[in-house]
Amino acid sequence: MLLKLKRKTQDFFREIKKTNKMNYYEHIKEELLNNEINKKVKNYSINKSDLNAYYNVGKMLSEAGKHYGEGIIKEYSKKLTNDLNIKYDVSSLNKMRKFYNLIEKVATVSQQLSYSHYVELLPYDDINKVKYYIRIIEEHNLSIRQLRIRIKSHEYERLPDETKNKLVNNKKKSSIIDFVKNPITIKNNDKYNIVSEKMLQKIILDDIPSFLEELGNGFTFVKNEYKIKVGNRYNYIDLLLFNIEYNCYVVVELKITELKKEHIGQVQIYMNYIDENVRRINQDKTIGIIICKQDNKYVIRYCSDKRIIAREYELI
Numbered sequence: 001m002l003l004k005l006k007r008k009t010q011d012f013f014r015e016i017k018k019t020n021k022m023n024y025y026e027h028i029k030e031e032l033l034n035n036e037i038n039k040k041v042k043n044y045s046i047n048k049s050d051l052n053a054y055y056n057v058g059k060m061l062s063e064a065g066k067h068y069g070e071g072i073i074k075e076y077s078k079k080l081t082n083d084l085n086i087k088y089d090v091s092s093l094n095k096m097r098k099f100y101n102l103i104e105k106v107a108t109v110s111q112q113l114s115y116s117h118y119v120e121l122l123p124y125d126d127i128n129k130v131k132y133y134i135r136i137i138e139e140h141n142l143s144i145r146q147l148r149i150r151i152k153s154h155e156y157e158r159l160p161d162e163t164k165n166k167l168v169n170n171k172k173k174s175s176i177i178d179f180v181k182n183p184i185t186i187k188n189n190d191k192y193n194i195v196s197e198k199m200l201q202k203i204i205l206d207d208i209p210s211f212l213e214e215l216g217n218g219f220t221f222v223k224n225e226y227k228i229k230v231g232n233r234y235n236y237i238d239l240l241l242f243n244i245e246y247n248c249y250v251v252v253e254l255k256i257t258e259l260k261k262e263h264i265g266q267v268q269i270y271m272n273y274i275d276e277n278v279r280r281i282n283q284d285k286t287i288g289i290i291i292c293k294q295d296n297k298y299v300i301r302y303c304s305d306k307r308i309i310a311r312e313y314e315l316i
Helices: 002-016 023-042 043-068 073-085 090-106 115-121 127-140 142-150 161-169 199-206 207-217 261-277 297-303
Strands: 183-188 219-230 233-243 247-253 289-294 306-316
Touching: 023 043, 023 073, 023 297, 043 090, 043 115, 073 090, 073 306, 090 127, 115 127, 127 142, 127 183, 183 199, 183 207, 199 207, 199 219, 199 233, 199 247, 207 219, 219 261, 233 261, 247 297, 261 289, 261 297, 261 306, 289 297, 297 306
Parallel strands: 183 306, 247 289, 289 306
Antiparallel strands: 219 233, 233 247
16 A cells, blocks of 8 residues: 555656646645545545545645745745634644654554544554554454543553564564563452452452453453362462463463562463363463562573463552
């Protein structure tokens, strides 16, 4: 799509350069007018029309600014508003120019995103951050409101560095643990004081959908206090989940203290139990997530089982 947009824009400029004076304004007005017409008579393709028009206008505004200075946008804003009887203020024209610059950097236009989605991403200079949010909008069909919530929660910043590297290089296949945030934010709507793992579990269960979203894609809730028998003793897994996308069970243990080495042994026992007694032959091996008050990177570093990860929690 980007190649088609570039060719269309290049055609504009070939025509413009035939004259001594580059009449950017008339072509910008024509592009915006055609887009307004398309919105009225072709509702099925409004988004595509917006993306095409605003990319082309942004390109021409960028070129016009280079030739005539930044003041040209203010001049065009007044003329467009008068000529088309539609308010095209300086801010909206500047967004179109930034949209063009953004698309040049990401090298593609996704028609699964609306122009309004792209506007939400314009303030950010980190192109890898922008690409991440474009990806999750496509994968989860996020509304503008949902996108704003994810950005506000600093979702991208809370991804592990290894995950970010995978996204940048786009070579390694992602795993179930790649998108588990750190820290995991847990909604404490009733402002409970955390005095035990039981209380932390209650807060999570009060809004389990939000908690599952913090873990990443495809997580579903199976049971809390899942009862298992190890030898002659009964034990209880804090949270047992299943990931549909990766086809495996997930054992979640909650700790209100710093991560300790004995926590690793505990979750390994629970994972092995699920693998031997619950997991079906066509399912992948169980994953373990320890959610703790404070991480201990040395404990995890020397843990031989790479299916176990630790994440800190933060109440909001």
